Amino acid sequence: MSDSTSTARSRVFDVDAIRADFPILKRKVNGQDLVYLDNAASSQKPSHVIQSLVDYYEQTNSNVHRGVHTLSIEATDAYEMARTKVATFINAPRSEEVIWTRNTSESLNLVAATWAEANVAEGDNIVITAMEHHSNIVPWQQLAFKKGAELRYLSHNDDGVIDLAGAGSVIDSRTKLVSATHMSNVLGTINPIAELAAMAHEVGAVILVDAAQSVPHMPVDVQALDADFLCFSAHKMLGPTGIGVLWGRYELLDAMPPYMFGGDMILEVTYEDANWNDLPYKFEAGTPNIADAIATGAAVDYLSELGMDNVWKHEQELTAYAMEQILSMGNVKVLGPQDPALRGGVISFIHDTIHPHDLGTALDQQGIAIRTGHHCAMPLVRSFDVVAAARASFYIYNTKSEVDALVNGISETEGYFSR
Ligand SMILES: Cc1ncc(COP(=O)(O)O)c(C=O)c1O
Structure with a gap:
């Protein structure tokens, strides 16, 4: 791959070549080849991203926006270049609309504590879906x-598809905000964001998109979605932990009060008062997460070179294959849309007789990493009359033979528990 400052150029989507870029995929887990199917929780990182962190700390490390010396200027350029890469990746009209946060959760909390604090009053309503991650429920509660x-x-509905017809009676003239996940981290459902945006705008509300599960996996265009805010986390898209993005329309961000106060977010401070810096700095108090922002830019480069259409196509093929294989077992129920065309590469399932935690532990013994539990969506998982589900989720480096390993692993676990 190119160095971390390169712009996108296309690369053939060759899974073997992609796998070779991920050092962790060479390791053994419990004596077995690692089969990593927990990508909805966090993805693995290619050498290109890891190296961008090493390069930064070995060659450029310095504070940003403050120095006149070479290292500070280089660090500032790389940090701002990463912002521009993210803006291009989601087709944001202006790079100043991209705010670095810690993660999706912080982005959502930022909107709740600033925009919503200023714009939601007694008697108003906020509309979310019944399939949200806790991060997009609790701040609104x-x-x-x-x-x-x-x-x-x-x-x-029972297949996890939003009832758009019914949405018309939920979103009304007192609705100030509609906040919806673009892709459910439990059901895999891809929600009709553009339609929800139109319904929100019709009543003068704004729409916030939780794109934690979509931006890593499919082309996302904030303008085509007609979104007002959109957020995601770098760690789910080949980037480092500890950094995420809030994108918002310039006019909305500009009118919002700050989230945190301190260095960099001010224009002028007197002993009596202070006023605020321009976007995006108004929302980036203190020394930012410089290295991880730059590495996020490297992750965006990597995905852009593959092409998000190709990433999505690969995952759709894998998802269709996995659905077919898992459902053919006969004793496993898959949550969410049964039609693979309506979903992304997140498959939550419940075995007739084996508890998800037992299954997850048994699969781990075979080197297979899946997620088990409530997936930070307790109300949704409980609505299926269970407290936990197993979840396999895919990314660019996963293969059909890994899906086979999962299905064989489940069969072997059945054998173990029937002994
Ligand atoms: C749909 C969705 N929203 C929000 C989050 C929270 O992301 P983070 O933990 O990076 O803040 C997740 C994480 O799994 C998610 O899947």
Whole structure:
């Protein structure tokens, strides 16, 4: 791959070549080849991204926006270049609309604590879906308690598909915000964001998109979605932990009060008062996460070179194959859309007789990493009358033979528990 400052150029989507870029895929787990199927929780990192961190600390390490010396200027350029790469990746009209945060959770909390704090009043309502991650439920619950506002939920059918017709009676003239996941981290459902955006805008509300599970896996265009805010985490898209993005429309961000106060986010401070810096710095108090922002730019380069259309196509093929294989077992129920065309590469499933935690532990003995539990979506998982589900989730380096390993692993586990 290119160095971390390169711009995107295309590369053939060759899974073997991709796998060779990920050092961790060479390791053994419990004596077996690692089969990593926990990508919805966090993805693995290619050498290109890891090396960009090493390069930064070995060659450029310095503070940004403050120095006149060479290292500070280089660090600032690389940090701002990463912002521009992210803006291009999601087709943001302006790079100043990209705010670095710690993760999706912080991005959501930022909107709740600033925009919603200023714009939601008693008697207003906030609309979310019934398939949200806790990060897109709890901030709104807390805000609603505080403001005397109502939190409403959009429902979905048994297949986990949003009831758009019913949404018309949930979103009304007192709705201030619609906040929805673009792709469910449990059901894999891809939600109709552009349609929800149109419904929100019709009543003068804004729409926030939790794109934690979509930006890593499919082309996402904030303008085509007609979104107002959109957020995601770098660690789910080949980048480092500890850094995420909040994108927002310039006019909205510009009108919002700051989230945190301190260095870099001010224009002028007197003993009596202070005023705020321009976007994006108004929302980036203190020394930012420079190295991880630059490495996020490297992750964006890597994905852009592969092409997000190709990434999505690969995962759709893998998902269709995995659905077919898992469902053919006959004793496993898959949550969410049964039609692979309606979903992404997240497959949550419940075995008739084996508890998800037992399954996850037994698969780990075979080197297979899956997720088990409530997936930070307790209300949703409980709505299926279970407290936990197993979840396999795919990314660019996964293969059909790894899906076979999963299915064989489940069969072997059945054998073990029937002994
Ligand atoms: C849909 C969705 N939203 C939000 C989050 C929270 O992301 P983070 O833990 O990086 O803040 C996740 C993480 O799994 C997610 O899947």
